[in-house]
Amino acid sequence: MSQFITLTWNKTFYYCILITLIACSNLSFAIESEDNSVLNWDKYQQIWTDDIHFHGFISQAIFHSYGNNIWGQSKDSLSADLTEMGLNVYYQYSRDLSFAAQGLYRRAGELTGSEGEASLDYALVNYTVFRNTDTRIGIMAGKIKNPIGIYNQTRDVSFTHPMIFLPFAYFEKSRNILLSMTGGQVYAEHNTAWGDLSFSLNYGLSLDKNLALLAVIQRNPATTGEFSPKYSFGTRFKYDFNKQYIFALSYYEIDLDYESEIDNPFTGLNFSIQEFWLSLQYNAEKYSLTAEYKLGWSQLLGAKSAIPDTKNFSEFWYVQAEYRLLDNLAATLRYDQAVADVYDRTGNKIQNASGGFFPAHFMYNQDISIGLRWDINHDWMLKGEYHHLHGASDVSVFDNPNLNEIATDWGFYAMQISFSF
């Protein structure tokens, strides 16, 4: 019952946001029409029906795993601890000006707790500064999703990717760092007969909820203090030929400062991460091939005594083949791997250096997975998949608090039903 009440509160929270946004966007029209003594209700109604659009989605997944828990108590059991729900509104005010916002509710294992988290996913004003037949240059302001690689912007919308689980490069622990920034974006698009070029530059503050990252650094799910974001930036260059060939380069640099009310061994810590992504995709009628390669550099500097200054160089890549057996039924096969430190690929160095306290398997992960996606109709979709994993760098310490029990070889089965409108 208490869970139900919390859910309702979260929902209320983002319905409030949406109602406010809609009210604001309509207000501008009310003011404009003050010149006329009589409100033009027909126009008002037409704006409502033609220019303001709502869309949304909801996804619920279930898991059964062996070896380790994946989002909830799934080990040798069944967990339903992944729920994603979004509701968005889009309003095109004029050819060059639009407003948009999305509220997101997400429940993802112990990290968010059973009550989940509601957040404003994005809320932006988009203004096209220059436009001709082939070129558009514009700016966005507000909270903007980061265009990184192929899936980051829509990572929580199951409809936009072939499998329930995204590759390690996108995985949970770095989700909040890379998800969005509150600030601005400058973008440019140029369309030619031989393909479309697009460029974006984002600048702002990343999300402040970085519990997952903090837990990794403190090696403790019961984290103390929090990360406060500093101004950061990211950029992506993309070439796209008819959505058939996609080539993208992304670079992101995110800065965070550790803050705690009480002086502790982590006081003074600064965390920064730089990521470079190379993304390739080929889409044919029957199949799609996707590959992404990511290099990450991270620095942990200035902690009072908890950890020495550390620099780290990580590597992620995957290859994914999607085959459409029928127009609405696709099978996907993926090999995915993560290396937390390229100078210690097997994790043996750190295991030996820590006298066995830090197990080697926290330094790598490999995943072979196979999945099916069935688009039942326009609104409903069902996914099912199996993952076999070797390594534990992406095992959540929230769902697996007893670090000594974490297994090196593990796997899970997952199913997910999604609805969109």
Add this chain to the structure above:
Amino acid sequence: MKKSKQKKLYYWLLYLILEFNSPLINAMEVIVNVENNNQISSFHDLQSIFIMRKRYWDSGEKISVFVLPDNNNMHKAFVKEKLQMFPHQIRKIWDRMTYTGTGQPPIIVRSISEMLEKIQQNPNAIGYIDKRDVNESIHYLNLE
């Protein structure tokens, strides 16, 4: 379809944009209001509209794009032959816009009769029909 609607349709022009070789396609027609029929001169123009890149007619009026659901055979044929894309590609474009706040997808209609009704009611609309499904009382204008 009711007779009154057929009469109304009489005043609407159905505009043939491109011809392809497939016999299936030759039955597929893009339909727009006569005022906007000179703004689509190539398949790139048509593609720009349906991927929601070109969102306004030259008159300054917003384009209302109507499509059938993804699993509709006519939709699949239209996307492949008229837009030279695959349905899953155009779906990706629409989804990205929808869920990043950068645009909105076309409006989905459930049937051809609904498509005709919507286009009839809205001078800024664009959609498509299968010629074989529509009553003979519709007048076509082939500008090519």
